[in-house]
Amino acid sequence: MAQQSFHFGMIGLGVMGRNLLLNMADHGFSVIGFDKDQAKGQALESSAAEGRVVKGVSTLKDMLDLLEKPRRLMMLVPAGKPVDDVLADLIPLLDKDDIVIDGGNSHYTDTQRRLKYMADKGFHFMGMGVSGGEHGARTGPSIMPGGDKDAYEKVAPILTAVSAKVGGEPCVDYMGKGAAGHYVKMVHNGIEYAIMQLISEIYAVLKQGAGYTNDQLHDLFAKWDKGDMKSFLVEITADVFLKKDDVTGNRLVDMVLDKAGSKGTGKWTSQDALDLPIPIPVIDTAVTVRTISSLRDERVLAATLYPSESHKLADTKDLETLAHDALNLGTIMSYVQGMAQLQKASSEWAMDIPLDKVVRVWRGGCIIRSVLLDPLYKAYTANPKLENLLLDKNIAALVSPLIGNTRKLLALAIGAGIPVAGLTAALSYFDAYRSAWLPTNLIQAQRDYFGAHTYQRIDQPGTFHTEWQPQ
Template identity: 55%
Template sequence: MEGTYDFGLVGLGVMGRNFILNVADNGFSAYGLDTDPEKVDALRLEGEGKKVDGTTGKAQFIQHLSKPRKIMLLVPAGAPVDAVIADLLPLMDKGDLIIDGGNSFFTDTNRRAEELQAKGVHFIGTGVSGGAKGARFGPSIMPGGEKAAYELVKPIFEAVAAKVNGEPCVDYMGAKSAGNYVKMVHNGIEYGLMQLISEIYDVLKTGLGKNNEELHKIFTDWNNDRLKSFLIEITSEIFVQKDEETGGDLVDIILDKAKQKGTGKWTSQNAMDLGTPIPTIDVAVSMRAISSFKSDRLKAQNLYPKPALPANLPSIQDIEAALFFAFIVTYAQGMTQLVAASKEYHYELDLAVISKIWRGGCIIRAELLEDMRKAFTKKNDLKSLLLDEDFARKLNASVGGARKVAAFAISAGIPVAGLSASLSYFDAFTTGRLPLNLIQAQRDHFGSHTYERLDKEGIFHTEW
């Protein structure tokens, strides 16, 4: 039937198919488009009995959608998004809405919004987190752009999003590319948390000799306490997964080269542009790059023997405290970047709202996010979680464990770049006087870059 479907979706891969089925499950009729007929057939098969259908023809797709049309794109970021928009635009009417649900770089979103606005078509860049399962059963959704345009799709997004205490994990993020930007930083935090978990795994396995069954129990216990989170939960499950071919533990057979799609790098690069330090996220990106040098690492391993393990091993409690501490610091870095970006790009982000919608559905969901929501609700201009009294208590109680674990790992030659970066960031942020006065003196000495003084205002230069 023409003109009767509530929602259209382009890109019927696993994410797209799961998202459109989620829409149909929640009482909205949905119509999909993909150039691959097998993907359209897969949608029809899985969606049998639901108000969902699909096609390979763009004209038919457009004709089946009710006006104003609401079309979501779940295609790879970059040129494919522009290609799909260019393909559909001649068939669309003024007042229709295009939603980019991929991991587009935020400046691309700004450009597309301006181009489409000139043609009378609404556009919102929307971050979607939760992976394939989240798309099917409830993701966290981060829309940004024209607020009036978001209202067109708000009932659908609120229906399909994950729910925490009855609250949907979706809300309007802010103007222009706010949605894609928030998702980018979400992914940067994700990089940091995953790096930290991998380091703690190494400390437990290499340093304390824990086997996979013991690791499963440790991470399961942690997931039942203050570290409760999606990433800790799936980590506990990984340790008991068997390899179908060998019967061994799958985690031990996986090559230690971690790949990346670019959102972590974008987060790091943009933080540099903003002058906002996020060293844990920076080093998480770098460690993935270092992991790619597998053959070189194997050669270097033979040139540089590791030191013997120290006699004093950290306790499981110390290691849990170290991870809890570094988790908080990583979230704090990402949130501080959002504060800076909101000011620079005029997003008007509400970090309490962002914390709220990250509590469920997304990859970085964690119990800690409810505490963050409370902190930013209590003080909406909070510049850093490290300046919140409740988080200060948490950090003061756990930093000792972080220092013990870092010292042990460094003495044992176990790389803990993320934990070390978290500690250094914390120590620098909580130090009233840093040795950077010497750096400014050096700059003035060799380049006449001037300096400021503690005892009076003004700009000064010395002939050294």
């Protein structure tokens, strides 16, 4: 029998899988990877630095024979049926107490099902979110493992070593029971959708509304990335404006079709929020606008039927300050809504998600990393059970000064016919959440009128129904 010597195995040697293994090898772990495509195994070995213990194989059995027991291995394959297919191939080769990690973007309900299925067979299973893209996988991602706590303890040294670090703290921690790891990653991606939508709207206001050039846009976003909105997404946005197209010589961003793709995780976030229920309108809007963008032929036709305004802002005084404050507010509301969803889901599904650790893990390595996460971390450290970040006094002190300028920017953008659905959703959510009274009493009266759905009163307890039509 082949000698068992490798610390960790990877199934799927695409760029993410390969880079994670190379990262592990750089930290002193011996690693082995399997892919049906032998060229990918060869690419893994040839990419390793001298002295690293790295091997690629083309059969699952070869990999499992060479892993030390209990085995620690991870899948990075497309979500859905491919994960179940890999598990079906793996199970006959596994031994009791082996650990299998799904590191892809699986839907949390699939992860919950697989946890029970694998546990019943005597195997450990974990769902784990990984954020940071190809570069992050190689240099230090944000890692969100959940599920089997015993299994986490056995893989924690490896995950801690390869994760991003902020202030010396690793951007990995146990995210909770059940499918918590994949649920946290799903909401992370929903927040990512939201912030990207908000940035694109600010781009439209500056470009369409005020005629900003790509150089001016680069300079502004680069300046913002040096201040209180420093973040990965603001940073890369500044970079995007400078990239030239090799074909035309134009700036590449101007040659990209305005039709956004998606892999479904934003939609999953919205769908689950509706089921909980918990309001996340900025994320919902981001998903919707991507869908609208896909209707490009219809949009082009509609533009001829409804000639638009000039899209020029009526006033550009203090525009950069207005845009900064509106983007800042919208970004905070995106985090607020995503974290509120995690809080509700943790309670609903008994996941015991530690919100302070979620925010700490997101501070480095991941796509939504931002200096704005620091005050959020402090809020959850002070009150781990905080239902909504807007109820924290320090968060309120951050939000309140941004409101007036956000209203001014939205008024200018709407007046110019520039679509700013995400920014509008952010402000409307804030206005609704901080309202002691909402006009939903009328809605409840209407529901009782046509459907006898009953209502509650403000002056006495109980449930009531009224015959609203005159007799």
